[in-house]
Amino acid sequence: MIGNRKLAAALALFALAVLAPPPARAQGDNSWNWIRADNGKKIEVKVHNKVEFNEDYSDVSAIPSDGSLAISDSRGSDAIRLVVTRVASGALERDYTVNGARREFDTRAAAWLKDVLLLAARQGGLDARERVRRILARGGSRALIEEIAHVEGDYVRRIYFDELLKVPNLGDGERRDALRDASQSIRSDYERAELLQHAAPVYLAKNDLTAVFFEALSRVGSDYERHRVLKIALKQADLSTDALVADARSAAAMTSDYEKATFLVEAASRYANGDARLRAAFFDALRTVGSDYEHHRVLSAVVKSPSLSREALIAVAQSAAALGSDYEKATFLVEAASRYQTDEQARGAFVAAMRTIGSEYERNRVEVRLARMTTN
Numbered sequence: 061m062i063g064n065r066k067l068a069a070a071l072a073l074f075a076l077a078v079l080a081p082p083p084a085r086a087q088g089d090n091s092w093n094w095i096r097a098d099n100g101k102k103i104e105v106k107v108h109n110k111v112e113f114n115e116d117y118s119d120v121s122a123i124p125s126d127g128s129l130a131i132s133d134s135r136g137s138d139a140i141r142l143v144v145t146r147v148a149s150g151a152l153e154r155d156y157t158v159n160g161a162r163r164e165f166d167t168r169a170a171a172w173l174k175d176v177l178l179l180a181a182r183q184g185g186l187d188a189r190e191r192v193r194r195i196l197a198r199g200g201s202r203a204l205i206e207e208i209a210h211v212e213g214d215y216v217r218r219i220y221f222d223e224l225l226k227v228p229n230l231g232d233g234e235r236r237d238a239l240r241d242a243s244q245s246i247r248s249d250y251e252r253a254e255l256l257q258h259a260a261p262v263y264l265a266k267n268d269l270t271a272v273f274f275e276a277l278s279r280v281g282s283d284y285e286r287h288r289v290l291k292i293a294l295k296q297a298d299l300s301t302d303a304l305v306a307d308a309r310s311a312a313a314m315t316s317d318y319e320k321a322t323f324l325v326e327a328a329s330r331y332a333n334g335d336a337r338l339r340a341a342f343f344d345a346l347r348t349v350g351s352d353y354e355h356h357r358v359l360s361a362v363v364k365s366p367s368l369s370r371e372a373l374i375a376v377a378q379s380a381a382a383l384g385s386d387y388e389k390a391t392f393l394v395e396a397a398s399r400y401q402t403d404e405q406a407r408g409a410f411v412a413a414m415r416t417i418g419s420e421y422e423r424n425r426v427e428v429r430l431a432r433m434t435t436n
Contacts, residue, residue: 090127094184101135105180107187111144115198117181117191118174120144120152131176142173185216192223201227201234214248218255221246225259236272239263243276252276253285257292264296264303274306283316290323294330304330305341312345320345321354328361332372343375352385356392363396373400377409381416389413390422394429 092107109127111120120129123146133140142165143155154165163169180186195204201224208220221242225235239259246252256277263273273293280286293299293307308331314320324346331342349355362368362376376396383389393414400406411430417423 092186094180094186096179096183102132103135103176103179104130104132105176105184105186106130111187113177113187113191115194117177117187119170119177122146123152131173133172133176140172142169182210183212183216185213185219188216188219189223192220196223196227201230205238214246214251217242217246218251222255222258225255225262232266232268235263235269239269239272239276243279249280249282249285252280253282253289256280256289260289260292260296264293264299267300267302270300270303270306274310277310278313283314283319286310286314287319287323291326294323294327301335301337304334304338308338308341308345312348317349317351317354321349321351321358324349324358325361328358329365332362332365332368332376336371339372339375343379346379347382352383352388355379355383356388359392360395363399368399370403370406373403373406374409377406377413380410381413386417386419386422389417390419390425393426397426397429397433 090107090110093104094106095102095104097103107127107129110124111127111129112122112124113119114121123129123144127146129142129144131140131142138158139160141155141157145153145155147153156163156165156169177186181188181191192204195207199206204220204224208217208224211217211220221238224230224238225242230238239255242255243252246255256273259273263269277286277289280289290307290311293303296303299307308327311320311323311327314323324342327342331338334342346355346358349358359376359380362372365372368376377400380389380392380396383392393410396410400410414423414426414430417426
């Protein structure tokens with residue numbers, strides 16, 4: 061099982077570690093730059109264009125075209141620099157200096173390069189996706205899980221988990237454990253959200269994996285990032301009723317009225333025309349929107365949905381009655397009047413909502429609108 065003691069211990073160490081920043085991309089799709097600085101000690105690794113590494117990432121194996129690898133390391137007592145390029149004959153040339161003086165690239169230098177490349181791979185994400193594919197080809201998912209225990213930084217960890225979740229023969233139990241471990245060990249809401257967006261097509265396509273997906277989403281504290289995931293989830297084909305209900309409940313847990321209302325506007329047609337369970341989940345979420353303006357915005361989106369059922373119209377009227385602002389309530393009832401005139405039961409629910417308006421002026425606005433529609 062993925063959540064074993066070894067992995068749990070490693071994940072606990074992550075919480076104590078100083079996370080490296082994600083690598084900065086240089087110009088060009090195959091260029092990569094990573095810097096780690098701490099108390100005046102610095103290491104920088106630059107890959108320009110394409111550089112290929114050997115199987116265990118201890119050395120450079122090839123540099124096609126005009127690529128290069130440049131490393132500057134001032135962490136120790138010496139300032140070390142290495143630049144690896146390809147000469148005209150196709151051979152690799154290593155320009156290795158220590159404190160500015162050129163040195164032979166000997167076994168000691170080779171050991172230093174091996175340590176640097178491993179550090180860059182585990183902390184900076186050097187050649188991450190290719191390295192993950194090699195680990196999987198060599199040792200399968202178990203080998204990758206063991207390697208993830210050594211990976212630092214949310215950006216790199218997310219890439220490794222992202223690739224793990226793509227393994228075609230991964231069992232449902234392993235997928236559950238992998239996503240649970242990922243959501244617990246990755247601390248950045250942005251990286252969690254990125255992972256969940258990539259995982260959504262797989263996890264929301266199977267009812268057995270839906271619960272762990274939304275469990276992971278519950279750890280995304282940023283309402284903006286959670287909204288991004290909810291929106292992607294909503295777009296999945298053949299989304300089950302359980303998944304849709306979980307989507308609405310996750311939206312209800314957001315604290316931002318704006319993010320919550322914006323998602324409900326996006327989801328209105330999917331829920332309002334659905335079955336009783338979906339409708340209930342939607343209006344339960346809407347009840348948690350504290351802003352009357354945002355609440356009104358969602359109600360307006362619902363009544364614009366084509367072919368609203370009587371049950372949906374009654375739910376809209378009951379939701380409108382809960383608005384605290386007489387202005388927002390009256391404005392909505394005026395704009396929605398044409399939708400409920402043809403059904404007596406729905407009309408009764410809207411009239412009942414109108415009677416909750418305390419302001420005589422606002423209530424009169426709605427009555428005038430209804431009177432005009434009746435005479436027409």
